[in-house]
Amino acid sequence: MMPHRRHVLPVFAVLLAVTIVLPILAVIPVSFTPTSSFAISSPESWSxxxxxxxxxxxxxxxxxxxxxxIALLAALVATVAGTMAALGLRRVRRTHRVVARALVTLPLLIPLVVLAVGLYAMLIRTQLVGTTAGFVLAHALLGLPLAFITVSASLDALDDNLEQASRGLGAGPVTTMRLIVLPLVAPGVIAGALFAFVVSFNEVVIAGFLGSPYLRTLPIEMYSSMTRSTDPTVAAAATFVAALTVITAAFALAAMSWRRRHLTRKD
Structure with a gap:
């Protein structure tokens, strides 16, 4: 019985992955259709x-x-803010650290519609609705917790003795941070930036509230196209978004995996 039970979880994981991936794969042949409607053509007639x-x-x-x-700027802002927050929390007492982490990661728990309404109410007062700056601030708020989590994970694995040794050799806090801490947590920073980029590039709910006729993101244009007609361009856009997301996520996971292997070798 035990060997059979051992295979249940892997089989379930494969079935779940296939279920998730199938709708994505179905978009690809539609994006190459030569006709002006959603139709799956044979590979010989792809265009x-x-x-x-x-x-x-x-x-x-x-x-x-x-x-x-917007995604590049939001990822930059989120990564800088998330990295600073993760570094700052290392100086906070352990009793307060849990509360501080919960506050930083709160945007991941709030429903996007609620967050979008709140951001719209706040940004409309500053006349940032429908502007690049408004989009960047809103999307950076979504990406900040992801950058914070990845950098915090790298910092948790960092040996505090390295900082103490650097300071014992006469290096100041800034020099220690620049030459010791940041290079060691760089994979976490890179992974956080990539995740923040993906979240911003794919975000549609907040973009629907903050968009304007003069500034529309690709997900909003895709949604609008689907409500107007069956233009296969949306399938090409969906394939592009899916490919970019998979590639970016793969690089982020590779950065995190490299950091884990590097630490294992050192241990």
């Missing part, structure tokens, strides 16, 4: 027509560029 439309149509291209610009 890059809708990818050309995605990269040449001003509406689609502007939304794609806007998403990339």
């Amino acid at each position: 890059p027509r809708w990818y050309r439309e995605l990269l040449t149509n001003p509406v689609w291209l502007d939304s794609l560029v806007s998403s990339l610009r």
